[in-house]
Amino acid sequence: MALDSDTLAQLCATLRRFVDEELIPAEAEVAETEAIPGRIVAQMRELGLFGLTAPEDFGGLGLTMEEEVNAIFELGRAAPAFRSMFATNVGIGMQGIAIDGTPEQKAKYLPRLASGELIGSFALTEPEVGSDAGSVRTTARREGDVYVLNGTKRFITNAPHAGLFTVMARTDPAQKGASGVSAFAVERGTPGLALGKPEKKMGQQGAHVCDVIFEDCRVPVSALIGGVEGQGFKTAMKVLDKGRLHIAAACVGLSERILDDMLAYAVGRRQFGKTLADFQLIQAMFADSRADAYAARCMVIDAARKRDAGLNVSVEASCAKMFASEAVGRIADRNVQVHGGNGYIREYRAEQLYRDARLFRIYEGTTQIQQIVIARALVSDARAAAGL
Template sequence: MLSREEREFVGVVRRFVDSEVKPVAHDLEAEDIYPEKLIEGMKELGIYGLAVPEPWGYGKVSAACYVLVTEELARGWMSLAGAMGGHTVVAKLILDYGTQEQKDKYLPRLATGELRATMALTEPGGGSDLQAMRTVARAEGGKYVVNGSKTWISNGRRAGLVALLCKTDPAAEPAHKGVSILLVEKGEGLTVSRDLHKLGYKGVETSELVFEDMHVPADALLGTAEGQGFAQMMRGLEVGRLQVAARALGVGRAALEDSLRYAQERESFGRPIWKHQSIGNYLANMATKLEAARQLTLFAAQRYDEGDRVDMEAGMAKLFASETAMEIALDAVRIHGGYGYSSEFDVERYFRDAPLMIVGEGTNEIQRNVIVKQLVGRNRVAR
């Protein structure tokens, strides 16, 4: 499925993770330190430009390759994959829906990572019911005046560009027809009010953004027409959900790899613990479920590459891979016994990182809603 160059690139990222990430991830996460050097390394590898083709970039890869690169990063430290996920979605949004000026203005700097991007959907009042959002951009004298607040915004402090989902017509019926995306650069009227404390996903900030009478030029509207933002973002989230599924694959794989090693080294009753049937069964189930999750994710990525609408497939991949990662992380804790509960071992981190993939990029309850709606839509019974 991958070209030879793509396979080689995944190999380069794998080696980067083994040599640069694995040795430092534990301590950086324990101290909640921003991984400056690793992010710079990711920029040098071209990871921020994976969605940007020529002439603006040079590194656009297939969705399947993107999934496998993300898996490698998350295998080393999930936070690194989080530091490029929303960025890729924004780059894709600009590529697919932006004007020529927007592409020329942003894509070259997004490709190198010189400019980092994030997407701001969730509000303090809710993240699932996006159409009920309260952030409003009022058109006024050739510009927008933005008021509202967003929360749980990954990379919110360091990102220089925010793809802001907001209402340009709060009275529109149905509500999604009044939703637009503005490409907002940091500046007066936008405050990063605080960073949120988290169970996992440490090192990379997740922030609250407050917009107070922020003046944004009219040409910040993504594309040329208002009211398209909801549909644009739903398409963008297909990539986002593939990315979150891939992050789950990485966390699950790390938990399995650590467990496989530990189960051969640790002995009880005079034999390596993997030879106890219960532990062997855990390992067999973990590996089987992980491979199933990977195949489902690659299937969705392949359909995406073929140009299909994949909200159902990406939703299935995100749902299954994230629940699988959580189960594998728990089994890894069991296999490590008391040490699985120790913050000196990485399995404790996997167990704290895994729930993010269940909640983020649309909760798994919302994924099930998306899946069943598509299932019924694609299999409608004549009545």
């Protein structure tokens, strides 16, 4: 149910204070220790961040897509590792069950995901299957009342902490494409499920990823999301459209934060007898960054509203994700440039945010995959218009 404007404004104001007073001051600690302090995770639970989009009937806030992106505009202003802690519950780690799960699956898992008691993770990517979701090689062979899973998933966000994995696996080996893929809800501790070592990453320290390995992992038939084989790819696409808008909103939040940092540094730093902010070539970087962030924000809000209206927004979600992720990369690069030598020094945070921003162009579908999605839709529409 949509919030009234005053309630949404109050929620966003609360989230902004949380970011300014708790998250941003803890960024350096998280980057150094590779861990989000327990006190902050507890505050996230108290604020309901793990259940922003979970249905109200299951203990969540039930935010619409437009409300969600407005919340993420605020939360995205902090280093991305913080958002990553709860984002899989808000998005890809929960939405498969929320959208396509059986009533029993929803009742069993959604309340615990919404409260943050259970961390959800989305296991799609594989060592040789990244953006091509239809080429999943992990198998799920039915044997009586169980499925036996075998395969390896790679770069799975929050896997070291997850209690529940949404796993894409091929149930029909005769179907080589997307139609042979199904989705499963697999609990941590299931025999045959193992985790690899957490990866050391270029940026986003404190957000943990690792391999998830299935070796004759036996799960009950009731773990099949929706209870129907061959629907996993469709479930994944529904989840990814929503997830791409969420990521695009996070890029907007970080873009606006970085621009604030850039301006604060430039108005206080003096060179050649005046502040950096007085130099026109520096001002051009401010203007370009503001235009980038503004355009990305507008795209995200427009696509979110269309999704809430029930429209197919696959193209709009890809446009928003592609533009916003590329934009935050440009803005983060300009910020390092404005800081000059200090931009390369850890104390000033510009280099950390530059490294953090780089990942946005890769996960939830690379920029190149978004280009393919957009172009294919345009060509299809053009052929249809021409009667071809």
